Amino acid sequence: MPATGRTVSAAVLLAIGAGLALLAVLVHYGFMAMYGDVTGSAFEGLTWGLAAGPSGLAFGVLLVVALIGLMLSTKLWMRLAAVAIPVLMLLGMFAVTPLALGQKMATQFVSAPQCVTQGTDEPMATADREAQQVFDSIEHIGQFKGGGMSGVAGCTRWFVLPGGVDVLQHYRTALPAAGWNVVEDDGRHLRAHLDGRAFDVMPCPGGGVIWAGSEDQRSYGQGRPELAGTEICPHDL
Template sequence: MTGRVVSVAVLLAVETGLALLAVLVHYEFMRIYGIVTDSAFEGLTWGLTAGPSGLALGLVALVAIFGLALSPQPWMRLTALAIPVLMLLGMFAVTPAALQRKTEAQFGSTPQCVMEGSAEPMAAADREAQRAFDSISHIGLFNGGGVNGVGGCERRLVLAEDIDVLQHYRAALPAAGWEVVEDDGRHLRAQRDGLAFEVMPCSGGGGVVWAGSANGPANEIRMGCDQH
């Protein structure tokens, strides 16, 4: 085995190691910062353009170029070319799993309002809002961010598909025993047993839900689509 072959073999080993490391880094980046409503392709594209995955691809490609230039045998050149491609396929494959992990860790199918350590009367208002949310069949995903207060609880919902938010709640609320008292096509309000629920779609997708006491004024949504 010539010294050149040994050098190329070392380069291929380094390239393989960097590619494996890049896939792991991409997975962790998407698990922490990924957009849960993205598809695998959208997540990969976003990771390559906004995250460290693009830099990793460039580094692996640079090593591959050196391998191509130095390789004395066709199979070595083919291997040098194949590693970046396999790396991209690996990133594509792990993206859904990473986004699913983020969804399970940070999002839920029902808005969560009750917070540990809350003092009265805010704690009572949170429990009241939670009781309202729990009685309704929701769509989308909810994280812990939003607005809590004695006036109610407001949460942002995100959707992976283009779904009519108001249309869903027009059917779900009466089915759960709620009475829709306001529906102007941009905002919906319903009441039941002294509780109120409101929902407003957002232009970029998803929407905002609010729940609290029915004694307050209509249109209790405050932050609306500006919250994340």
């Protein structure tokens, strides 16, 4: 191929590669904002996104385009650009990962557990209000998912938390400070009672789970047929 033709072909490939890199960064941002682990670091998010999301496929395609462009390049700046584009794409993904996780935290999590929802029928509505009063009386940690399990068996809500935080130790202090009496503490979960109401907390990988209900109920609705097989600690918080 004549030098001019190779130069034009390389320039076109580099332009396509730059466009693919920008698109890949935007796709990575959207993927992490929807599915990313908010408890992980930016580097962990990047590596997970490359392995589990469309980012890895985009990076592979871009490497092929950049390699062909490098082989066709006749000028030094083109060769440098062919090498720089994949590197800049990775740096861009790394930079937007914490922004995407921050967006997910803001849109999918709340700072306090919420049990009451509009339009709930009785007797579940009353049970939800009573559970909410329990949660409101205690100082919590972490960020809570908007959904969970609610009803006459109590209200269960999951929360995420960075590693290294002792969930049970926090509630060992917070519950007595709020007037609650800790009745169970076996190192795996903690249960407390107050005025006929009950509260339970259990650490989970990446966070934990809390439950509020009546003192005569089992925590997290355990033993109820409709909740058979339900995981207290799901694999993905």
